[in-house]
Amino acid sequence: MGDPKNVEVPSYFVCPISLELMKDPVTLHTGITYDRDSIEKWLFAKKNNTCPVTKQVLLDVDLTPNHTLRRLIQSWCTLNPLSGVERVPTPRTPISKPEIVKLLKDLKYPKLQMKSLKRLKVIVMENEANKRSMEAVGAVDYLAYILSNQNNVTSSSPTGEDSDVEGFELVSTADEALSILYHMQLSQTGLQGLLAKNGDFIQTLTSVMQRAVNYESRTYAVMLLKSIIEATPNMQVTSSLKAAFFIELVKILVDQISQKATKATLKILINVCLLGRNRIRAAEAAAVPALIDILLDSSDRRLSEMVLLALDMLCQCAEGRSELLKHGAGLAVVSKKIFRISQVASDRAVRILYSVAKFSGNTSVVAEMLQIGAVGKLCLVLQVDCGSKMKEKAVEILKMHARVWNNSSCIPSNLIISYPS
Numbered sequence: 001m002g003d004p005k006n007v008e009v010p011s012y013f014v015c016p017i018s019l020e021l022m023k024d025p026v027t028l029h030t031g032i033t034y035d036r037d038s039i040e041k042w043l044f045a046k047k048n049n050t051c052p053v054t055k056q057v058l059l060d061v062d063l064t065p066n067h068t069l070r071r072l073i074q075s076w077c078t079l080n081p082l083s084g085v086e087r088v089p090t091p092r093t094p095i096s097k098p099e100i101v102k103l104l105k106d107l108k109y110p111k112l113q114m115k116s117l118k119r120l121k122v123i124v125m126e127n128e129a130n131k132r133s134m135e136a137v138g139a140v141d142y143l144a145y146i147l148s149n150q151n152n153v154t155s156s157s158p159t160g161e162d163s164d165v166e167g168f169e170l171v172s173t174a175d176e177a178l179s180i181l182y183h184m185q186l187s188q189t190g191l192q193g194l195l196a197k198n199g200d201f202i203q204t205l206t207s208v209m210q211r212a213v214n215y216e217s218r219t220y221a222v223m224l225l226k227s228i229i230e231a232t233p234n235m236q237v238t239s240s241l242k243a244a245f246f247i248e249l250v251k252i253l254v255d256q257i258s259q260k261a262t263k264a265t266l267k268i269l270i271n272v273c274l275l276g277r278n279r280i281r282a283a284e285a286a287a288v289p290a291l292i293d294i295l296l297d298s299s300d301r302r303l304s305e306m307v308l309l310a311l312d313m314l315c316q317c318a319e320g321r322s323e324l325l326k327h328g329a330g331l332a333v334v335s336k337k338i339f340r341i342s343q344v345a346s347d348r349a350v351r352i353l354y355s356v357a358k359f360s361g362n363t364s365v366v367a368e369m370l371q372i373g374a375v376g377k378l379c380l381v382l383q384v385d386c387g388s389k390m391k392e393k394a395v396e397i398l399k400m401h402a403r404v405w406n407n408s409s410c411i412p413s414n415l416i417i418s419y420p421s
Contacts, residue, residue: 007080007084007085009021010076012069013069013072013073013076015034015035015038016032016034016052016053017034017035017038017039017042017052018035018037018038020035021073021088022034022035022069022070022073022088023035023036023037023073023088023089023091024036024037024065024070024091025065025066025069025070025073026039026063026064026065026066027063027064027065027066028051028058028061028063028064029058029060029062030051030053030054030056030058032051032052032053032054033066033069034052036063036091036127036129039052039063040063040127040128040129041128043058043061043128044128044129044131044132044185045128049061061132063129065091065094070088070090070091073088074087074088074090094127094129094130095123095126095130095133097133097136097137100120100123100130100133100134100137100139101137103116103119103120103123104116104120104137104138104139104142107142107145107146113146113173114173114176117146117173117176117177117180118176120134120139120180121176121179121180121183124180124183124184125183131183131184131185134180134184135184135186135187135190139180139184140181140184140186140190140193140194141197143177143178143180143181144181144194144197144198144201144204146173146174146177147174147177147178147181147201147204147205147208148198148200148201148204150172150173150174150204150207150208150211171214174208174211174217175212175214175216175217178208178217178220178221178224179216179217179220181220181224182220182223182224186227188231191227191228191231191232192231192232194228195228195232195237201228202225202228202237202241202245203242203245205221205224205225206242206244206245206248208221209221209222209248209251209252210244210248215255215257215258215261218252218257218261219257219258219260219261219264222249222252222261222264222265222268223260223261223264225264225268226264226265226267226268229268229271229272230267230271238271238272238274238275238278239275239277241272241278241281243281243284243285245281246278246281246282246284246285246287247285249265249268249269249282249285249287250282250285250286250287250290252265253265253266253287253290253291253294254290254293256294259300259303262294262303263302263303263306266303266306266307266309266310267306269282269287269310269313270306270309270310270313273310273313273314274313276316276317279313279314279316279317279319279320280317280319280320282314282320283314283317283319283320283322283323284319286323287310287314287323288311288314288320288323288324288327288330289323289326289327291307291310291311291314292311292324292327292329292330292333294307295307295308295311295333295334295337296329296333301341301342301345304337304341304345305341305342305344305345305348308334308337308345308348308349308352309348311324311334311348311352312348312351312352312355315352315355315356316355318359318360321355321356321359321360322360324352324356325356325360325365331353331356331365331368331369331372331374332372332373332374334349334352334353334374335349335353335369335372335373335374335377336373337349338350338377338380338381339377339380339384343386343387346381346386346390347386347387347389347390350378350381350390350393350394350397351393353369353374353378353393353397354393354396354397356369357369357397357400357401358396358397358400361400361401366401366404366405367404369401370404370405370408370410373410375398375405375408375410376410378394378397378398379394379398379410381394382394382395382398
């Protein structure tokens, strides 16, 4: 047998993206043919909206199977077996939109729901094209309806028609609908439409997290929440969040379901806490001690940066600062992270100390800052090469309580002249 690398493949059999022999050629409306796997990754995974060859913007991303070219490729492979060329198998026929619509309509009937959901889950996991097809035919509305009416199914017993037992965990129709909705990886337009048509969908996902009996569903719910909030940057979405929303986020941080869920939750907190009222709600839900506990255990750079960013935002309200000071390790772990993680983390840690020193700097707090080494770290900030804004914050903190700290041995004598008498 020869080496297939030495065989000259006809140029029109080669995918313009992968530069390899096409196994499942499909044609865009621009007239250019690509291998299905390559063009789907280009369009859906990489989120491009142009034809790679013509650079033409694609208003229609339907991929038409090029059966004629595929048969020619298969015939060519058959004629070159001695060169080590293997015959390209006939690709599986993609699921059609009418077939998906039929499965979605079956969701209206309780006895068919679980069977239809399981089939839809297989479809959505197969490839990117199926995800887009499901979104195009309105699957989001059907799945959102099931989630919104989850009260009817989450109490089902393992032997009921609406659920089964997988790994000793009850899987309900709501669990399956949520899994499908998450794996659809909705476009920004799809996410915005989901919220527009289902005004209380954030509350729906909050209820999912409250009722979920497995970590997987809670993870899917928080990941979907993150995508929705990021797709709708206006403050209207985050201005009416309920206390239960923050309580469930904090539970995910405390339970540490997975690093993916934790980071998604942190991103949500950072986004919604741009509003002052949400900072108060998050603090009241005990977000601060949960964040401090993560910071104590974390060795992940990005995770620590996100925690410090969230703490910085929460310490901009009195409730957040109070919770930080109540925690035995709050001030200590924040000051310890200066120069231990990254420039970003150090900057946020100094900002937290600034908020505490300026707005909550009573006698006991000032004494604690000295005792735990926070004052020494601030002095170090002035002596090393770091951001000018970070130095400015450190100077301000030191000047605020100069009369208390001036006699401390941790402050170099050459820095005392920086303080007012």
